[in-house]
Amino acid sequence: MKNFLLLESxxxxxxxxxxxxxxxxxxxxxxxxxxxLSSAAEWQKSLQLISVQLGxxxxxxxxxxxxxxxxxxxxxxxxxxxFSTFMPTLPCPIxxxxxxxxxxxxxxxxxxxxxxxxxxxxxxxxxxxxIVDQRGGLGYVLGDQGGGxxxxxxxxxAFLQQQLPAxxxxxxxxxxxxxxxxxxxxxxxxxxxxxxxxxxxPALKKxxxxxxFLQKKVTADFGQFTDLYLLPLMTGDDHSAVAFTGSIAIQxxxxxxxxxxxxxxxxxxxxxxxxxxxxNYHRSVL
Numbered sequence: 001m002k003n004f005l006l007l008e009s010x011x012x013x014x015x016x017x018x019x020x021x022x023x024x025x026x027x028x029x030x031x032x033x034x035x036x037l038s039s040a041a042e043w044q045k046s047l048q049l050i051s052v053q054l055g056x057x058x059x060x061x062x063x064x065x066x067x068x069x070x071x072x073x074x075x076x077x078x079x080x081x082x083f084s085t086f087m088p089t090l091p092c093p094i095x096x097x098x099x100x101x102x103x104x105x106x107x108x109x110x111x112x113x114x115x116x117x118x119x120x121x122x123x124x125x126x127x128x129x130x131i132v133d134q135r136g137g138l139g140y141v142l143g144d145q146g147g148g149x150x151x152x153x154x155x156x157x158a159f160l161q162q163q164l165p166a167x168x169x170x171x172x173x174x175x176x177x178x179x180x181x182x183x184x185x186x187x188x189x190x191x192x193x194x195x196x197x198x199x200x201x202p203a204l205k206k207x208x209x210x211x212x213f214l215q216k217k218v219t220a221d222f223g224q225f226t227d228l229y230l231l232p233l234m235t236g237d238d239h240s241a242v243a244f245t246g247s248i249a250i251q252x253x254x255x256x257x258x259x260x261x262x263x264x265x266x267x268x269x270x271x272x273x274x275x276x277x278x279x280n281y282h283r284s285v286l
Contacts, residue, residue: 009067013049035078066101105274106243118246121147135229146225147197222259241268
């Protein structure tokens with residue numbers, strides 16, 4: 001029986017499942033991994049946690065790993081190295097990007113334009129099998145418009161520049177113990193600043209109804225995502241509907257939808273997490 005181990009990792013969490021053609025055998029979550037930003041010790045901890053949960057199950061025929069930082073050969077090679085070191089009894093994984101995971105989950109074997117809005121942001125044109133064109137995925141320093149890290153940065157910048165109403169500023173200080181020094185330390189002196197920034201996206205959503213300033217900033221950020229990453233992927237024969245995955249697409253749907261409608265686009269569907277639909281894709285191609 002062709003059981004397969006499927007792992008899908010964003011910047012914040014990695015979801016995995018051991019599946020057969022007809023059922024789920026084991027599943028779980030660990031912290032998100034990145035071939036360059038996560039240390040060998042972090043890879044060891046997460047992969048060994050998965051090994052423990054798999055137990056003595058030796059029925060894995062194929063391993064598919066989809067993750068951030070895996071678009072180039074060097075990232076893919078690092079992932080394979082970590083698996084061979086910390087999960088040596090498994091077959092060598094087939095490594096691909098989290099963007100391909102999103103496309104296969106959202107479109108299965110049909111062509112379409114897809115977007116990821118999680119901790120970061122990414123977009124691609126998919127031909128039903130592979131990514132044929134890509135925009136975004138530049139990380140929190142160079143891009144990630146519309147992603148959780150960028151949205152969190154909007155809130156923190158407004159806090160630092162004293163552009164928030166007093167009620168919001170006081171609430172953030174009390175809940176997160178925010179200060180200029182604390183924010184700068186977390187952003188510039190820790191190993192995963194994008195994760196730190198993204199944790200403020202839920203707070204931004206909470207306080208949006210209280211601030212027209214924040215509402216305009218958020219809509220503008222999704223507008224930049226659309227202008228820079230989605231519109232270049234559209235061709236004349238598209239129906240202008242984009243399929244999305246990621247928690248940010250769900251949580252901020254009204255603001256995303258507004259930005260898309262202003263540019264003649266619409267939301268086709270949103271799924272989060274992508275793993276259940278990705279399982280269906282792999283079952284269909286067994």
